[in-house]
Amino acid sequence: MTDKIHRFIFDTFGIRGEMVHLAASSQRMIEAHNYPSLIADLLQQAAAVNVLLATTLKFEGRISIQLQGSGALKMLVVQTTHELGYRGVAHFDEQQDYSKLGFTDLIKDGQMCITIEPVKGRRYQGVVPLEGNNLAECVETYFKQSEQLNTRIWLYNDSSQVFGLLIQALPDMLSEESFQHLETLASTLTADECLTVENDVLLHRLFHDESVINLTEETVKFSCECSPEKMLNALILLSDDEIEEILQESGEVAMTCEFCLNHYAFNEVDIKQHKSMDGNSTQH
Numbered sequence: 001m002t003d004k005i006h007r008f009i010f011d012t013f014g015i016r017g018e019m020v021h022l023a024a025s026s027q028r029m030i031e032a033h034n035y036p037s038l039i040a041d042l043l044q045q046a047a048a049v050n051v052l053l054a055t056t057l058k059f060e061g062r063i064s065i066q067l068q069g070s071g072a073l074k075m076l077v078v079q080t081t082h083e084l085g086y087r088g089v090a091h092f093d094e095q096q097d098y099s100k101l102g103f104t105d106l107i108k109d110g111q112m113c114i115t116i117e118p119v120k121g122r123r124y125q126g127v128v129p130l131e132g133n134n135l136a137e138c139v140e141t142y143f144k145q146s147e148q149l150n151t152r153i154w155l156y157n158d159s160s161q162v163f164g165l166l167i168q169a170l171p172d173m174l175s176e177e178s179f180q181h182l183e184t185l186a187s188t189l190t191a192d193e194c195l196t197v198e199n200d201v202l203l204h205r206l207f208h209d210e211s212v213i214n215l216t217e218e219t220v221k222f223s224c225e226c227s228p229e230k231m232l233n234a235l236i237l238l239s240d241d242e243i244e245e246i247l248q249e250s251g252e253v254a255m256t257c258e259f260c261l262n263h264y265a266f267n268e269v270d271i272k273q274h275k276s277m278d279g280n281s282t283q284h
């Protein structure tokens, strides 16, 4: 199975759709993090949702989905660029017994935040309470409340891959009946076929009797935006005394990117150089 997203449109109905499958990239996102399976499931599903939303970016930048709550899940974020590279991470209560918990325990009193950040221009943010029995329902509610767009989302995953399907009414939708008709067709999908059959075969299987136009087929990948420069930017937020103390103890400051788990190490010279460059760039 390949990591791809397909976009299509039911032109006579005025309804658009997208189908995404993430396997190698989602494995890369969750590997070595030691997430409880409930958290890993949710992170993979959030990645599928975020990639589904990212295809509508019409400029250079990124879109992110963030869940925050006071239950077992503290914070979960996935960020996807306009080039469909994504990364994600979750913070959770490590003392919990996750075998006894479900989705609603994870996201207790939580909220979902969708942020669009263009490289140039204003950032947009929509926030809604997390209401629903699963992530798909929460995202459907988000679209109803903040965008007034009738949207249905199906998400299926196992321990190493995730599938997502989105159907969304366009402003010129023909009728409610046409939306319900596509909903009924999509609801016949089983988790097993979604995770074992390629997108294009599934699309044909589901919609071969409909007037559907395939728009794009794009590759999705795991991609972390961390760099020595960004890590140093974070590091110099510490006080000089704190940095000095770490350098005295171990000769370097070791840092790990929380998304990709890449290790970085900076010595005194690295930090001094970065500070002087940072000072120069803010003067100009």
Ligand SMILES: [Zn+2]
Pocket: 224, 225, 226, 257, 258, 259, 260, 261, 262
């Ligand atoms: Zn990274």
